Amino acid sequence: MSQPRPAGTERAAGYPIRSERRRLHTLYxxxxxxxxxPVHLDTEIDMTRIEAHRAAARAAGRRYSVVAYLLYAAGRVLYRHPGANAALLPGRPFGLRGPRTVRFDRVTAKLALDRTVDGERTVLSALLPGLESAGLDAVQTRIDRYRGPDTGALPEFRGVRLLGRLPAPLGRLAFAAALRNPRRRPAVFGTVSVSSLGHRPVDGFHSSGGTAVTLCAGRVVDRPVVRDGRLAVAPVLRLGLTFDHRIIDGAAAADVLGDLKSTLEGFDDGAEDDGTEPIIRRTGRNLRA
Incomplete structure (x- = not known):
């Protein structure tokens, strides 16, 4: 007895064919x-200070994800490297005026999210603006907004839902139109892309997020490191950076990656700047030790 055919499926040569409308935004x-x-770079980040900060935060009843630290650092680093916080202007890149880029004065991350929408697994992209000055608490609060089961129904993803309903030719045109105006681009596409697969046994990976720089984080795992000529064990994150060679060159991208490494390895929550003690000190542990 044949099984009922699920809605939205066909059969070809005996195999089921499913509509991918919920992934149309990804295909566009x-x-x-x-x-x-794209050109790919990577480095290893010693996460000792960050892991100590996370442990102290948990003891104080607060939770920070590894992605929050990466976004916090990315905002400050991209602001210091405006050539990497940029986009290629649309149009013919080698016309009479030559290729041109636009540099953004604020940092907006496009964070890839693995979510289930209407029973199907899909990728959504959340935008986090103002990262050049956002504190760690503010960054984590924004991330937490997208952790709920009804993420796909949030107003931020109205455009994604619309693309899934439009016929493919119209959806493709709508997607291209949304990127045409460089002034609107940060609010549509972000200025830097961030993706993480650290919740799985993935050490490192690379992807192109459509921005000048894409950051890809694997898992944090204990690895042997050398400190002051001696072997030690430390929590290490492999961080990948993909850059669009049309916008920046390798040396500039290497500077960005090096700055990210220094910022993450030397993490300081800066709480003492407003007269309070850093969270790491309130629990009797000192990151500066």
Missing amino acids: FLEHAARQR
């Missing part, structure tokens, strides 16, 4: 990202 994005000229 991939068409856009295919124009990039």
